[in-house]
Amino acid sequence: MKSPTTDSNSLLKLKGVGPKVAEKLQRLDIHSQLDLLFHLPLRYQDRSRIYPIGSLRPGEERQIQGEIQLSDIKYGRQRMLLCRLSDGTGFITLRFFHFSNAQKEHLKRGTKLLCYGEVRRGKAGLEMAHPEYQFINDKDDIELDENLSPVYPTTEGVHQLTLRKIMSQVIARLKNNELQLAALIPDALMKNHQRPSIKEALLMIHNPPVDTKLEELADGEHIAQQSLIIEELLAHHLSMRQLRVEMQKEQAPVLNKQTKLTEKFLSALPFELTNAQQKVIGDIVFDIEKSTPMQRLVQGDVGSGKTVVAAMAMLQAIESGYQTAIMAPTELLAEQHFQNFKNWLEPLGINVTWLSGKLKTAAKREAIEKINSAEAQVVVGTHALFQQGVDFSKLGLIVVDEQHRFGVHQRLALREKGNHKEGYPHQLIMTATPIPRTLAMTAYADLDCSIIDELPPGRIPVETVVIPEAKREAVVQRVEQACHDGRQVYWVCTLIEESEALQAQAAEDTANLLSAALNKVRVALVHGRMKAEQKEKVMSAFKAGEIDLLVATTVIEVGVDVPNASLMIIENAERLGLAQLHQLRGRVGRGSQESACVLMYHGSLSDNARSRLAVMRETNDGFEIARKDLELRGPGEVLGTKQTGIMQMRIADLQRDQELIPEVAEMASQLFQHYPEYVEPLINRWIGQATKYITV
Numbered sequence: 001m002k003s004p005t006t007d008s009n010s011l012l013k014l015k016g017v018g019p020k021v022a023e024k025l026q027r028l029d030i031h032s033q034l035d036l037l038f039h040l041p042l043r044y045q046d047r048s049r050i051y052p053i054g055s056l057r058p059g060e061e062r063q064i065q066g067e068i069q070l071s072d073i074k075y076g077r078q079r080m081l082l083c084r085l086s087d088g089t090g091f092i093t094l095r096f097f098h099f100s101n102a103q104k105e106h107l108k109r110g111t112k113l114l115c116y117g118e119v120r121r122g123k124a125g126l127e128m129a130h131p132e133y134q135f136i137n138d139k140d141d142i143e144l145d146e147n148l149s150p151v152y153p154t155t156e157g158v159h160q161l162t163l164r165k166i167m168s169q170v171i172a173r174l175k176n177n178e179l180q181l182a183a184l185i186p187d188a189l190m191k192n193h194q195r196p197s198i199k200e201a202l203l204m205i206h207n208p209p210v211d212t213k214l215e216e217l218a219d220g221e222h223i224a225q226q227s228l229i230i231e232e233l234l235a236h237h238l239s240m241r242q243l244r245v246e247m248q249k250e251q252a253p254v255l256n257k258q259t260k261l262t263e264k265f266l267s268a269l270p271f272e273l274t275n276a277q278q279k280v281i282g283d284i285v286f287d288i289e290k291s292t293p294m295q296r297l298v299q300g301d302v303g304s305g306k307t308v309v310a311a312m313a314m315l316q317a318i319e320s321g322y323q324t325a326i327m328a329p330t331e332l333l334a335e336q337h338f339q340n341f342k343n344w345l346e347p348l349g350i351n352v353t354w355l356s357g358k359l360k361t362a363a364k365r366e367a368i369e370k371i372n373s374a375e376a377q378v379v380v381g382t383h384a385l386f387q388q389g390v391d392f393s394k395l396g397l398i399v400v401d402e403q404h405r406f407g408v409h410q411r412l413a414l415r416e417k418g419n420h421k422e423g424y425p426h427q428l429i430m431t432a433t434p435i436p437r438t439l440a441m442t443a444y445a446d447l448d449c450s451i452i453d454e455l456p457p458g459r460i461p462v463e464t465v466v467i468p469e470a471k472r473e474a475v476v477q478r479v480e481q482a483c484h485d486g487r488q489v490y491w492v493c494t495l496i497e498e499s500e501a502l503q504a505q506a507a508e509d510t511a512n513l514l515s516a517a518l519n520k521v522r523v524a525l526v527h528g529r530m531k532a533e534q535k536e537k538v539m540s541a542f543k544a545g546e547i548d549l550l551v552a553t554t555v556i557e558v559g560v561d562v563p564n565a566s567l568m569i570i571e572n573a574e575r576l577g578l579a580q581l582h583q584l585r586g587r588v589g590r591g592s593q594e595s596a597c598v599l600m601y602h603g604s605l606s607d608n609a610r611s612r613l614a615v616m617r618e619t620n621d622g623f624e625i626a627r628k629d630l631e632l633r634g635p636g637e638v639l640g641t642k643q644t645g646i647m648q649m650r651i652a653d654l655q656r657d658q659e660l661i662p663e664v665a666e667m668a669s670q671l672f673q674h675y676p677e678y679v680e681p682l683i684n685r686w687i688g689q690a691t692k693y694i695t696v
Contacts, residue, residue: 008178008179009032009033009034009179010032010033011025011030011031011032011033011036013033014033014166014169014170015165015169016162016165016166017166021157021158021162021166024155024156024157024158025155025158027155027156028153028154028155028158029688033170033173033179034179034181034685035688036166036167036170037170037171037174037179037181037202037206038202038650038685038686039152039153039167039650040152040205040206040228040650040651041150041151041152041205041206042151042152042153043150043151043217043218044148044149044150044151044208044212044214044217045061045116045148045149045151046061046063046148046149046210046214047063047116047144047145047149048144048145048146048147048148048210049063049144050063050064050065050114050142050144051063051064052064052087052089052090053066053085053086053087053089053090053091053092053126054087054089054090055089056090056092056119056126057119058119058120058121058126059118059119059120060118060119061116061117061118061119062116062117062119063114063115063116063144064085064087064092064114064115064116065087065112065113065114065115065136065142066085066086066087066091066092066112066113066115067085067086067087067110067111067112067113068083068084068085068107068108068109068110068111068112068113069084069085069086069091069109070082070083070084070109071083071084071104071107071108071109073104078097080095080096080097081095081096081099081103081104081107082094082095082096083096083107085113085115090126091125092119092125092126092127092128093122093124093125093126093127093128094107094113094115094127094128094131094133095122095127095128095129095130096129096130097129097130098130106135111135112135112136112137112138113133113134113135113136114133114134114136114142115128115131115132115133116131116132116133117129117130117131117132145210146210147207147208147209147210148207148208148209148210148212148214148217149164150164150167150205150206150207150208152164152167167206171202171203171206171207174199174202174203175203181198181199181202182681183197183198183199184198184231184678184681184682184685185230185231185234185667185678185682186675186678189667189670189671189675195223195226195227195230196223196224196227197227198227198228198231200224200227201224201225201227201228202228204222204224205224205225205228205651208222219656220651220652220653220656220657225651226660228651228652229651229652229657229660230660230663230664230667231682231685231686232649232650232651232652232686233442233652233657233660233661233664234664234667234668234671234682235682235683235685235686235687236442236649236652236686236687237441237442237445237661237664237665237668238668238671238672238679238682238683239683239687240442240443240444240445240446241445241446241668241672242679242683243446244295244445244446244447245672247292247293247295247424247446248292248293250292250293250423250424251291251292251293251422251423251424252290252291252292252293252294252422252423252424252425252426253291253320253322253396253422253423253425253426254288254289254290254291254320255288255289255316255317255320255322255396255397255426256289256316256320257285257289257316258316258319258320260319261315261318261319261348261350262312262315262316262319264348265311265312265315265344265345265348268344268347269308271456273305273308274304274305274452274454274455274456274457275454276300276304276451276452276453276454277304277305277308277309277452277454279450280298280300280309280450280451280452281309281312281313283296283448283450284296284298284309284312284313284428284450285313285316287426287448288313288316288317288397288426291423293423293424293425293426293427294426294427294428294448295427295429295446295447295448296427296428296429296447296448296449296450297429297430297431297440297444297447297448297449297450298310298428298429298430298431298449298450298451298452299430299431299432299433299434299435299449299450299451299452300430300431300432300451300452300453301432301434301452301455301586301621301622301623302432302582302583302585302586302622303455303456303459303586303589303590304432304452304453304454304455304456305452305456306401306430306432306452307337307340309452310326310399310401310428310430311341311344311345313397313399313428314326314341314378314397314399315345315348317396317397317426318350318377318378320396321394321396322394322395322396322397322425323371323374323376323377323378323379323392323393323394323395323396324377324378324379324395324396324397324398324399325378325379325380325381325385325392325395325397325398325399326341326378326379326380326381326398326399326400326401327381327382327383327385327398327399327400327401328380328381328382328401328402329382329401329402330382331356331358331382331528331532331535332528332535333401333402334354334356334380334381334382335354335356335532335535335536336539336561337380337401338352338354338380339536341378341380345378350377350378351370351375351376351377351378352376352377352378352380353367353370353371353375353376353378353379353380354367354379354380354381355367355368355371355379355380355381355384355385355390356381356382356384356532357382357383357384357387358531358532359384367379368389368390371390371391371392371393372390372391372392372393373393374392374393374394379392385417386416386417390417391417392417392420393420394420395417395420395425396425396426397425397426397427397428398415398425398426398427398428399428399429399430400427400428400429400430401430402430402431402432402433415427429447432583432586432622433579433622433626433629434451434622434623434625434626435626436623436626436627436630436658438658438659438661438662439630439654439655439658439661441661441662441665442654442661442664442665443654445665445668458592459589459590460589460592460593460594460595461589461620462585462588462589462595462596462597462620463594463595463596463597464585464596464597464598464599464616464617464620465596465597465598465599465617466573466599466601466613466614466616466617467598467599467600467601468600468601468602469571469600469601469602469603471600472600475569475598475600476514476517476518478567478598479491479514479518479521479549479567479569480518480520480521482566482567483518483520483521483548483549484520486564487564487565487566487567487593488542488545488547488548488549488550488562488564488565488566488567489548489549489550489565489566489567489568489569490549490550490552490565490567490568490569490584490587490588491510491514491549491550491551491552491568491569491571492552492553492554492568492569492570492571492584493506493507493510493551493552493553493571493572494553494554494570494571494572494573494575494576507525507527507551507552507553508525508527510551510571511523511524511525511551514549514551518549521548521549522546522547522548522549523547523548523549523550523551524538524541524542524547524549524550524551525538525550525551525552526538526539526550526551526552526553527552527553528553538550542562542565543561543562545564550565554576554580554584561587561590562587562590563590563591563592564591565587565588565590565591565595566588566589566591566593566594566595566596567588567595567596567597567598568584568585568587568588568595568596568597568598569598569600570584570585570597570598570599570600571600571602572600572601572602573599573600573601573613573616574601574602574605574606574609574612574613576612577612577629577632578612578615578616578625578626578628578629578632579625579626579629581599581612581616582616582622582625584597585597585616585620597616599613599616599617601613608632611628611632612628612632615628630655631655650686
């Protein structure tokens with residue numbers, strides 16, 4: 001952490017900010033007065049007027065005044081202080097769950113208050129829980145705010161009112177030109193837009209006039225917000241572009257195209273590659289024959305054949321004398337890749353090694369020795385690949401599967417493992433979660449993108465139905481009929497609790513109930529608490545057709561490929577997000593027969609859950625599902641950036657503001673080309689220390 005500076009920009013120059021408060025502000029990434037200006041409001045409150053209590057409606061945030069008519073403590077599971085406030089037009093109950101004896105003494109009958117809070121419907125009429133309040137009397141004039149009041153993100157020990165007082169000093173200094181704020185977007189790039197300057201925008205954002213529409217501010221549509229949104233999107237875009245520029249300066253091994261292994265591999269495959277797969281392989285080959293590191297993202301829907309594309313790239317690296325590694329986010333997906341690569345590549349004389357955190361000490365030591373000595377040509381694993389002690393001697397290519405499950409830090413940490421005298425390894429990043437193009441322009445501006453936009457021939461879309469839990473018996477009969485007809489079925493038990501043990505228990509109970517109900521059906525179980533060899537044994541038996549019905553938790557979400565499985569039941573489907581539902585559904589419909597997915601929900605559905613299940617019923621298109629997922633969940637979760645912090649925006653919203661992204665991308669190109677001196681200051685203003693992820 002930076003310590004507060006001692007110049008005119010120092011926090012310590014502000015009234016009410018001593019070393020202790022300054023230290024607390026650092027938790028909010030505020031190290032200077034300029035940082036305070038870019039600590040933007042989350043929302044606004046209208047304290048410019050007082051509303052009659054009789055006019056209040058539930059859900060509104062309002063300022064009221066009145067006299068306490070009754071004050072009483074209610075005892076129950078939790079002690080509460082209830083105060084009945086009236087202004088002659090009506091009454092409202094003020095409810096306090098946490099209160100001191102002194103507070104109780106002050107909030108007595110006859111006391112007059114000015115209150116602000118959210119109006120809720122209570123058992124005895126309208127109420128406010130823990131409103132902000134101040135004591136008033138008839139002699140004093142009540143001072144009402146002349147502007148909308150901003151609500152800022154806070155931290156422990158820094159109250160909202162404290163932050164507002166500190167902020168008002170900085171805003172006054174900016175207004176009086178005592179604090180200098182550089183304009184970092186040249187006028188030439190803004191000539192087509194009548195947007196306010198950064199100074200005007202900040203003054204308005206921190207202090208909006210009372211006639212500013214709250215809805216406009218909430219939706220990010222105010223012209224002052226637009227100025228800041230463009231700057232922030234630009235800073236993030238530039239940071240990713242800068243990462244790309246930095247990587248292009250690095251060396252990478254040249255992986256020349258050789259055809260001996262790839263020809264053998266292709267001739268052993270029981271299918272032809274699609275045109276889309278061949279095109280993407282061409283993109284990759286073009287990249288890895290260069291001496292700069294490939295940074296390519298391959299997007300492809302569930303079942304489009306991304307793994308085969310990765311195998312072709314890995315074979316080229318192996319033929320050039322280099323090791324390759326593939327990292328997957330879960331043990332089960334990593335195991336699935338290990339089995340696939342073993343079956344495909346060991347007949348070609350290639351050593352495929354498995355590394356997982358769950359390996360026993362001796363097996364782990366042996367795997368690490370093989371990796372360090374380069375005996376292991378293909379290494380498959382989870383996060384264990386970048387643990388201490390794992391040192392690749394000649395890593396030429398890294399494949400990261402389901403990239404959105406990893407943080408940026410984790411991906412770059414694995415890259416560092418492969419740093420050797422010939423430079424950094426090439427990186428191939430794969431995702432079955434398609435990212436809309438405008439979003440990818442900023443989120444993955446450091447990567448080249450390829451799309452496998454074609455499914456293998458003969459694939460029939462999966463029919464999806466949504467039914468309530470009450471029809472469970474009919475679903476069980478459908479499962480029995482499918483198994484009787486020689487087809488195989490998945491029954492997925494979704495997250496019951498945030499506990500693997502409870503999930504496993506729920507899955508075991510379901511398996512037992514189904515076994516009892518379907519005595520001629522061979523039922524097996526797989527869940528996250530089983531040992532790897534147990535899981536592998538069950539999955540192999542299911543693949544071999546020795547099991548009719550596989551009861552599983554969501555561990556089977558990705559990677560499992562059983563063409564004869566043509567029916568999937570997902571219990572409590574309303575608990576899952578769109579991406580996960582789509583991934584699970586992708587486990588069926590991998591053969592030539594018609595397949596179905598039954599989404600069974602429990603109880604009444606929320607609007608959001610109803611929307612998700614409707615999307616699943618209406619389309620099998622991964623890109624359309626990703627677009628809807630983005631609408632419902634927001635980019636932070638879809639892109640896996642919640643845990644990395646790199647896409648945590650202060651005012652911009654990648655989903656809401658995506659129409660601005662093409663314009664921002666063009667501005668970024670102009671800045672890099674004609675105004676490079678603005679790049680670093682813009683990144684520092686909006687992202688600051690977060691850019692250090694580049695050198696992880």
